[in-house]
Amino acid sequence: xxxxxxxxxxxxxxxxxxxxxxxxxxxxxxxxxxxxxxxxxxxxxxxxxxxxxxxxxxxxxxxxxxxxxxxxxxxxxxxxxxxxxxxxxxxxxxxxxxxxxxxxxxxxxxxxxxxxxxxxxxxxxxxxxxxxxxxxxxxxxxxxxxxxxxxxxxxxxxxxxxxxxxxxxxxxxxxxxxxxxxxxxxxxxxxxxxxxxxxxxxxxxxxxxxxxxxxxxxxxxxxxxxxxxxxxxxxxxxxxxxxxxxxxxxxxxxxxxxxxxxxxxxxxxxxxxxxxxxxxxxxxxxxxxxxxxxxxxxxxxxxxxxxxxxxxxxxxxxxxxxxxxxxxxxxxxx
Amino acid sequence: xxxxxxxxxxxxxxxxxxxxxxxxxxxxxxxxxxxxxxxxxxxxxxxxxxxxxxxxxxxxxxxxxxxxxxxxxxxxxxxxxxxxxxxxxxxxxxxxxxxxxxxxxxxxxxxxxxxxxxxxxxxxxxxxxxxxxxxxxxxxxxxxxxxxxxxxxxxxxxxxxxxxxxxxxxxxxxxxxxxxxxxxxxxxxxxxxxxxxxxxxxxxxxxxxxxxxxxxxxxxxxxxxxxxxxxxxxxxxxxxxxxxxxxxxxxxxxxxxxxxxxxxxxxxxxxxxxxxxxxxxxxxxxxxxxxxxxxxxxxxxxxxxxxxxxxxxxxxxxxxxxxxxxxxxxxxxx
DNA sequence: CTGAAAGCGCTTACAG
DNA sequence: CTGAAAGCGCTTACAG
Numbered sequence: 196x197x198x199x200x201x202x203x204x205x206x207x208x209x210x211x212x213x214x215x216x217x218x219x220x221x222x223x224x225x226x227x228x229x230x231x232x233x234x235x236x237x238x239x240x241x242x243x244x245x246x247x248x249x250x251x252x253x254x255x256x257x258x259x260x261x262x263x264x265x266x267x268x269x270x271x272x273x274x275x276x277x278x279x280x281x282x283x284x285x286x287x288x289x290x291x292x293x294x295x296x297x298x299x300x301x302x303x304x305x306x307x308x309x310x311x312x313x314x315x316x317x318x319x320x321x322x323x324x325x326x327x328x329x330x331x332x333x334x335x336x337x338x339x340x341x342x343x344x345x346x347x348x349x350x351x352x353x354x355x356x357x358x359x360x361x362x363x364x365x366x367x368x369x370x371x372x373x374x375x376x377x378x379x380x381x382x383x384x385x386x387x388x389x390x391x392x393x394x395x396x397x398x399x400x401x402x403x404x405x406x407x408x409x410x411x412x413x414x415x416x417x418x419x420x421x422x423x424x425x426x427x428x429x430x431x432x433x434x435x436x437x438x439x440x441x442x443x444x445x446x447x448x449x450x451x452x453x454x455x456x457x458x459x460x461x462x463x464x465x466x467x468x469x470x471x472x473x474x475x476x477x478x479x480x481x482x483x484x485x486x487x488x489x490x491x492x493x494x495x496x497x498x499x500x501x502x503x504x505x506x507x508x509x510x511x512x513x514x515x516x517x518x519x520x521x522x523x524x525x526x527x528x529x
Numbered sequence: 530x531x532x533x534x535x536x537x538x539x540x541x542x543x544x545x546x547x548x549x550x551x552x553x554x555x556x557x558x559x560x561x562x563x564x565x566x567x568x569x570x571x572x573x574x575x576x577x578x579x580x581x582x583x584x585x586x587x588x589x590x591x592x593x594x595x596x597x598x599x600x601x602x603x604x605x606x607x608x609x610x611x612x613x614x615x616x617x618x619x620x621x622x623x624x625x626x627x628x629x630x631x632x633x634x635x636x637x638x639x640x641x642x643x644x645x646x647x648x649x650x651x652x653x654x655x656x657x658x659x660x661x662x663x664x665x666x667x668x669x670x671x672x673x674x675x676x677x678x679x680x681x682x683x684x685x686x687x688x689x690x691x692x693x694x695x696x697x698x699x700x701x702x703x704x705x706x707x708x709x710x711x712x713x714x715x716x717x718x719x720x721x722x723x724x725x726x727x728x729x730x731x732x733x734x735x736x737x738x739x740x741x742x743x744x745x746x747x748x749x750x751x752x753x754x755x756x757x758x759x760x761x762x763x764x765x766x767x768x769x770x771x772x773x774x775x776x777x778x779x780x781x782x783x784x785x786x787x788x789x790x791x792x793x794x795x796x797x798x799x800x801x802x803x804x805x806x807x808x809x810x811x812x813x814x815x816x817x818x819x820x821x822x823x824x825x826x827x828x829x830x831x832x833x834x835x836x837x838x839x840x841x842x843x844x845x846x847x848x849x850x851x852x853x854x855x856x857x858x859x860x861x862x863x
Numbered sequence: 864c865t866g867a868a869a870g871c872g873c874t875t876a877c878a879g
Numbered sequence: 880c881t882g883a884a885a886g887c888g889c890t891t892a893c894a895g
Contacts, residue, residue, distance in 0.1 A: 211882045225880045247645045249872035252582045252887050267611050277601050280628055292626045294614055311581045452812040475809045478786040545866045559864045583888035586871050
């Protein structure tokens with residue numbers, strides 16, 4: 196391991212640590228050209244590279260942020276992380292990625308660890324289970340941005356899809372094709388997860404807008420592994436829906452699995468739209484009509500919000516909710 | 530922001546910083562019960578949490594590793610990161626994720642930044658472009674593990690798929706179905722990327738094993754955006770292959786797009802196997818036969834190797850290559 | 864069983 | 880224009 200420090204450079208260049216530090220921080224205002232040169236040479240010759248941990252300790256800033264996602268395996272999370280990483284990179288920030296697995300206990304552990312590591316701020320997909328902890332962070336003015344999910348009581352900037360609109364786009368598309376018997380399948384609703392609640396509301400409101408009566412039996416939520424049997428009963432019933440909205444990609448997978456196994460033709464027997472644009476939407480048969488989320492813009496926005504919050508910590512920012520527009524991509528499944 | 534430090538705790542507990550530190554590090558050997566209690570209480574009351582940056586500076590270990598992937602958007606990378614993260618989490622390590630984008634310049638920047646941040650080790654999908662840099666790191670005994678790609682000159686532990694086997698499994702499966710006119714499509718080969726080279730070799734060798742002559746025109750590599758036209762000429766020719774092996778998921782996507790657009794039936798007109806098990810393999814029509822990589826095990830292995838390397842830095846480890854078994858998942862596309 | 868002191872590698876007011 | 884000194888928040892020999 197290298198052990199060359201700022202003192203070594205100073206000695207080598209025949210100057211003091213302070214001056215080397217000035218040099219490193221590009222405060223050249225009063226530095227003589229030859230001192231500059233000597234330091235440059237010394238750094239080069241010794242292969243010096245500053246120890247950022249030491250700097251962080253002194254500066255109380257690590258130039259690192261934490262991102263706590265529900266699950267990095269979800270495509271949406273991946274895209275969000277990617278754009279956060281890209282944005283941070285431009286500002287010389289690093290990102291530590293954590294998987295909370297939708298478990299508040301894990302979430303808390305990660306928040307504690309990240310703070311102990313003096314991370315400058317956190318972007319979280321909150322599980323909803325650590326409201327008090329977040330409250331404390333807010334009161335300490337610790338920079339936080341929420342992504343994808345909202346906790347109403349908390350004054351924290353939040354980046355969200357316009358989830359109601361996403362459902363509405365789908366419902367409208369179904370109607371345009373003459374389907375007014377529209378069902379919706381959602382993952383389990385136990386934990387009040389923002390996009391799920393809002394998409395369901397959006398579905399209901401869209402029906403209302405068109406004076407279509409809402410039928411309880413057309414809206415089902417269930418754990419992913421149970422969706423097959425849910426579909427069985429829903430689609431087996433005599434007055435089954437003609438169209439089905441998948442709340443997200445996981446649900447869409449289940450619907451496609453079911454229709455394949457039971458040879459239900461899309462869209463002839465059943466029109467389908469999924470929220471989340473999936474990788475195979477284009478070349479599936481039929482090509483799948485989806486509602487896409489602008490994941491990259493959302494990630495970028497979150498990073499932007501966090502970094503500006505970090506750079507002017509004191510400014511009393513109003514917490515805002517930033518909504519992003521979903522986009523209907525018409526293909527052939529509806 | 531909190532500013533409670535170890536001194537505050539010491540004062541509050543009526544003891545010294547040293548003793549508090551002993552307490553924090555669970556060196557209770559000589560500690561009186563009541564001192565322990567008092568410290569416990571003080572920590573609780575002040576809401577103290579240790580500053581890991583300060584500890585890191587002193588200990589010369591940050592309990593953080595860096596992972597440099599080619600592109601986090603690839604499913605394989607995502608799975609690898611997830612399992613690295615899980616494994617590290619158990620050992621209280623954090624992971625910083627970086628996207629090199631297959632660009633050696635970016636890769637170098639990230640390595641430098643990670644080292645400046647005193648990260649304890651790095652897992653990289655090497656671009657192949659920074660051999661000298663890696664050599665220097667090796668000579669400094671800096672802990673590194675390579676993933677997915679190999680750089681032969683470098684004595685660095687490397688986790689790889691048995692890529693030749695992956696191709697062989699596919700070729701054998703084709704032959705079993707009576708297809709001996711087997712083509713293979715690969716992304717561009719410009720940069721000598723291990724899995725690509727090895728899978729191609731595996732394809733050639735598997736043909737050889739079965740005394741099937743290798744036809745140059747059956748093996749094509751091209752940038753992803755050009756694959757459509759490559760397929761056009763390959764499948765348009767009079768003696769076109771009956772079976773097609775996709776070197777990875779991106780290539781598979783292109784093949785499926787092409788077959789859909791040109792109404793080529795799978796497997797009747799063209800048998801298809803893809804390396805990389807894709808999310809929709811099961812419910813695509815036809816269900817897709819794939820060769821799966823054990824991405825989670827591979828990620829875990831890499832993390833394991835790196836962390837043990839970090840914990841006993843001095844041991845002169847022989848660099849090894851760890852090969853993982855691909856698995857043929859028979860479905861209906863072949 | 865516990866405390867004073869030195870030191871990890873930086874930065875930054877301040878003095879000259 | 881540059882250097883000596885203090886300090887960021889820890890840990891760890893060492894002395895008692």
